[in-house]
Amino acid sequence: MKKVWVALPLAAFALSACVTINIYFPAAAAEKAADKIIEEVWQTQQDKPAANQPDVKETK
Amino acid sequence: MNAVLKFLVALVALTAALNVFAAADLEVNTPGVNAIKQSMQARHAQLAGHYTSGAVGLTADGLIALRDAGAVPLAQRQAVNALVAAENNDRNALYAEIANVNGHPEWQAEIRSTFAQRWIQRAQPGWWVQSGGAWRQK
Numbered sequence: 001m002k003k004v005w006v007a008l009p010l011a012a013f014a015l016s017a018c019v020t021i022n023i024y025f026p027a028a029a030a031e032k033a034a035d036k037i038i039e040e041v042w043q044t045q046q047d048k049p050a051a052n053q054p055d056v057k058e059t060k
Numbered sequence: 061m062n063a064v065l066k067f068l069v070a071l072v073a074l075t076a077a078l079n080v081f082a083a084a085d086l087e088v089n090t091p092g093v094n095a096i097k098q099s100m101q102a103r104h105a106q107l108a109g110h111y112t113s114g115a116v117g118l119t120a121d122g123l124i125a126l127r128d129a130g131a132v133p134l135a136q137r138q139a140v141n142a143l144v145a146a147e148n149n150d151r152n153a154l155y156a157e158i159a160n161v162n163g164h165p166e167w168q169a170e171i172r173s174t175f176a177q178r179w180i181q182r183a184q185p186g187w188w189v190q191s192g193g194a195w196r197q198k
Contacts, residue, residue: 025170033086034178
């Protein structure tokens with residue numbers, strides 16, 4: 001029973017580490033989102049004839 | 061001991077579940093984001109010429125700046141300054157909005173730097189971009 005008193009704080013610490021992972025910035029997702037927005041904002045430029053939209057929306 | 065083992069297994073499962081959540085996409089399809097996007101899209105028609113002439117360049121902090129005022133006729137300078145200011149307002153609002161709608165206002169700086177890299181990466185050849193504090197032409 002005594003071991004529980006060691007395991008419990010350890011578990012709490014490990015759990016808080018998990019929560020930390022959760023608030024890490026999702027860099028890859030942000031890059032994807034940025035590309036999507038940039039494409040839409042700049043699509044009016046003369047040399048991008050709007051051929052590049054269809055696949056972007058489908059990616060999850 | 062058995063209970064501790066069970067607890068650890070549950071912990072691993074929980075960690076895995078949280079990791080999946082962390083890998084989720086950023087939500088950018090909201091009315092707020094779309095409104096800013098459309099405003100920027102409309103403005104781009106006016107800005108594109110100034111990117112090409114080198115009057116306006118893309119900065120390292122995800123904004124734009126009047127780089128070479130001499131490339132703009134004096135009569136138009138005021139208008140270009142207004143365009144740059146309006147664009148930067150929208151860009152700042154965009155980064156804040158994306159961070160807020162995803163429930164992490166503290167991500168704003170990282171979203172900004174991600175955008176900064178992508179704007180520069182995707183800039184047209186001939187446009188001016190800021191890197192390492194200096195301007196260079198793509």
